[in-house]
Amino acid sequence: MKDYNPDKSVISWAMRFVANLEDIKVIFTGTSNLEQLENNISEIKNADPLNDEELEILKEVSEIINSNITVDCTKCRYCIDACPEEIDIAKIFDLYNKDKLLGNEGWSQAGNAYLNYSKLPDVGIASDCVECEMCVEECPQQIDIPEVLKDVAKTFETEGYGF
Template sequence: MKCYEVCVRHNKPVIVMEPVKGGNLVNLPKEAGRVLDDLKGGSHASYAIRFAAGFDGIMMVLSGMGTMEQLEDNISYMKDFQPLDERELAAVQKVQEIFRRMNLIPCTACRYCISGCPMGIPIPEMFAAMNTQKIYQDWNSSWYYEIHTKDRAKASDCIKCGKCEEVCPQHLKIRELLEMVSDQFENRQ
């Protein structure tokens, strides 16, 4: 919001990237999904993109799409764009609260952190495993972690150089988060 406010103050157009946070706002936890499904008005992606596009001064919202269905969905609500109404905004706020309570890692898997990591740690995969654990508390997250660290670096291999944090567009404290991931998946008895 700080960057957005500076742009507005100086009459600069804003381009929004990752409005669905790398797909994380499409495959929602059940409780959050129910909140949006109860609106009976659109896809989960539609609420995220319309939320981002609804601010004054937004020139463009860049949404990654991998299928023709996703493209058609985006066109359906952006063709004659309507910002979120009060009911929809309230639902989005409920979803935000659900996510805040889960304390998820807001990584969008942009992978900028990977190229500079001297240890070759698959950081986005580490964070995805941790988020899966927090959302679903199931055994699959541990399996997922093991698959992504087999013959590769683990979270505990981080040498704390900070190169990953220098390029992270989300400004994540990656070194601290990798310690948390290591504690969750590597230090089990």
């Protein structure tokens, strides 16, 4: 994206993409401060249509990102309310995806974050899963959550991380 147009930010690409979708009436953008909000408003006001080459670039970027995601969790958090063990499945899957994305073998920052998370009071970790599958029923992505949690436990809940 930067090679094609070094002056356009990722936000600009995203705003232009969304602004040019048919039947879109409202766009919610994540912002942390007034400057970001003003930038987003400016981008959407000046959102010129994407050309065919830009659409192809976005398709390639999307393929690269999707090819590096281990668990296709969108962090909707529907599964969490259903979990009797109070496992923050979305948080755990996020750490797991980060670990796999970086191709870590052994210790990693994501694994260390998982260890620190596991020490918090009243939180469930991957190995706490009782395989009730209540989470699976709530998952719009149809992820086999108990099976993935087994992989997460094998990855992070090891002696190397102090388990």
